[in-house]
Structure formats: C-alpha cells, structure tokens
Amino acid sequence: xxxxxxxxxxxxxxxxxxxxxxxxxxxxxxxxxxxxxxxxxxxxxxxxxxxxxxxxxxxxxxxxxxxxxxxxxxxxxxxxxxxxxxxxxxxxxxxxxxxxxxxxxxxxxxxxxxxxxxxxxxxxxxxxxxxxxxxxxxxxxxxxxxxxxxxxxxxxxxxxxxxxxxxxxxxxxxxxxxxxxxxxxxxxxxxxxxxxxxxxxxxxxxxxxxxxxxxxxxxxxxxxxxxxxxxxxxxxxxxxxxxxxxxxxxxxxxxxxxxxxxxxxxxxxxxxxxxxxxxxxxxxxxxxxxxx
Numbered sequence: 001x002x003x004x005x006x007x008x009x010x011x012x013x014x015x016x017x018x019x020x021x022x023x024x025x026x027x028x029x030x031x032x033x034x035x036x037x038x039x040x041x042x043x044x045x046x047x048x049x050x051x052x053x054x055x056x057x058x059x060x061x062x063x064x065x066x067x068x069x070x071x072x073x074x075x076x077x078x079x080x081x082x083x084x085x086x087x088x089x090x091x092x093x094x095x096x097x098x099x100x101x102x103x104x105x106x107x108x109x110x111x112x113x114x115x116x117x118x119x120x121x122x123x124x125x126x127x128x129x130x131x132x133x134x135x136x137x138x139x140x141x142x143x144x145x146x147x148x149x150x151x152x153x154x155x156x157x158x159x160x161x162x163x164x165x166x167x168x169x170x171x172x173x174x175x176x177x178x179x180x181x182x183x184x185x186x187x188x189x190x191x192x193x194x195x196x197x198x199x200x201x202x203x204x205x206x207x208x209x210x211x212x213x214x215x216x217x218x219x220x221x222x223x224x225x226x227x228x229x230x231x232x233x234x235x236x237x238x239x240x241x242x243x244x245x246x247x248x249x250x251x252x253x254x255x256x257x258x259x260x261x262x263x264x265x266x267x268x269x270x271x272x273x274x275x276x277x278x279x280x281x282x283x284x285x286x287x288x289x290x291x292x
C-alpha cells in the first residue's frame with residue numbers, strides 16, 4: 001500500500017464523495033476511482049458502499065481508516081525525526097498522559113527543556129494508561145505519564161514524586177462536602193461513577209473491602225470533565241483522582257482512610273528515538289535525580 005493512495009482513501013472517507021475528494025486532492029475523478037478500486041483489489045475486501053450520491057465506509061473500510069491514519073502519522077513522524085541532528089535540537093516530542101497532578105512536574109521539565117531548546121515542540125494526548133500504552137506500542141507517541149498500577153515490564157520509567165490522592169467529587173450541597181471526608185460505608189450507600197480501567201477498579205475494591213460488593217455503579221468514565229457533567233444530572237458520587245482544578249457546583253472530598261497511588265513517566269525499553277526525544281529523556285532522568 002502506497003502512502004499516497006492511503007491519503008486518497010482517507011480523503012474520500014472524510015468527504016464521503018468522490019467528486020469533492022478529487023477536487024481537494026487535485027486529481028481527476030476517474031484517477032481517484034481507479035486508485036480506490038485497485039486498493040480494494042490489493043486488499044481483497046470491499047472498502048466502500050457506493051450510492052449515486054455518496055460513498056460510505058464498510059466495516060473493513062472503518063478498520064483500514066484507523067490503520068491508515070496511524071501509518072500516515074508514523075510516516076510523518078519518521079520524516080521529522082530523520083531531519084533532526086544532535087547539534088541543534090528541533091522537532092516534536094509526543095507525550096500521552098492521564099488526568100494527573102503529577103502533570104505539574106512534567107510541565108515544569110518541559111518548560112525548562114524548551115527554554116534551552118526553543119525549536120522543540122511538544123504534542124500532548126490525554127487518555128487512560130491502557131490507551132496510552134497502545135499508542136507507545138504502535139509508535140505514535142514517545143512517552144506516557146501513567147497512573148499505577150500499570151505493567152512496566154517492557155518500559156523504562158521514572159516514578160513521579162507527586163502522590164495522586166483519591167477523592168469523591170460531590171455536589172457542594174452534599175452532606176459529605178460538609179463532613180469533609182467519605183468512608184467506604186458512605187460510598188457503598190450511594191450510586192457512583194467509576195474510572196474505566198480495571199486495575200484501578202481493583203485498587204478501589206481493595207480499599208472498599210467488604211463494601212465493594214454493595215457498590216451501585218451508574219457509569220464508568222475515562223475523562224473527569226465528562227463525568228462531572230453526568231454527576232450534575234443525578235446524585236451519583238464520582239470516585240476519582242484529586243486534580244488541581246475546580247468544577248462548578250462540585251467539591252473534592254478525600255477518602256477516609258486515605259488512599260494514594262503513584263504515577264510513572266514511561267518510554268519503551270531499548271527503543272531507538274530521535275536525537276531530540278533521546279535528549280529529553282536524558283534531561284528528565286537528571287531532573288528526577290535533582291541534577292541541575
């Protein structure tokens with residue numbers, strides 16, 4: 001599969017119209033149609049359902065769309081990395097992160113690194129530890145800031161100093177906001193919204209002890225903001241990491257007894273990185289050890 005043809009395919013998938021896609025790509029419609037047909041023949045699958053007015057992706061087409069986007073992202077990343085040299089660091093470093101307070105530490109390191117290397121830019125992606133690890137595996141991001149527990153067997157990592165404190169995010173008018181803490185018994189008596197990751201759920205279940213079996217789960221979530229929208233529409237408590245931010249009408253209330261987890265900044269072991277990413281990794285290693 002040629003990258004040029006994959007780019008043609010993605011344009012048609014986006015526009016759902018051969019004529020419009022051909023105009024945007026500045027190729028003739030017959031040429032574009034022929035390229036798509038040859039791609040389908042090469043792969044041995046039907047990628048589109050065609051009508052007189054539109055062209056819609058099949059299930060196989062949806063799968064190729066996701067893979068094609070990854071391949072084109074990797075190709076562009078490779079071109080940028082090959083242009084870099086060690087004398088003058090340039091280029092882009094991609095980092096995935098959960099919603100964590102330890103992002104403050106990482107942001108400080110990024111700021112200092114950019115002061116010394118102003119031509120370097122950063123690309124930040126938000127997600128769960130599982131989704132970020134998948135992106136590190138396929139090469140679309142370089143490093144990941146992950147909430148433990150997480151399997152780091154295939155990764156090098158730095159453990160962040162900031163401890164992530166678990167809380168219940170409750171309405172300001174809740175009795176728990178006035179009380180100032182929530183216990184396992186309190187949580188078992190209320191409907192809750194939980195983080196989507198199973199390892200995190202297991203940590204919460206361990207903290208809840210015998211009350212875990214009584215948990216009434218309304219929904220799971222991977223981004224806290226969306227969960228807060230849900231919480232304002234019902235009486236559910238959000239169980240989440242405390243963040244250095246506020247949400248209108250809601251208050252972070254700590255667990256009692258307290259529950260904290262660590263986070264790690266990871267990258268693939270024995271991975272060959274660009275000179276810029278390699279320099280950043282060496283820099284954060286020194287930072288984590290308190291070396292100027």
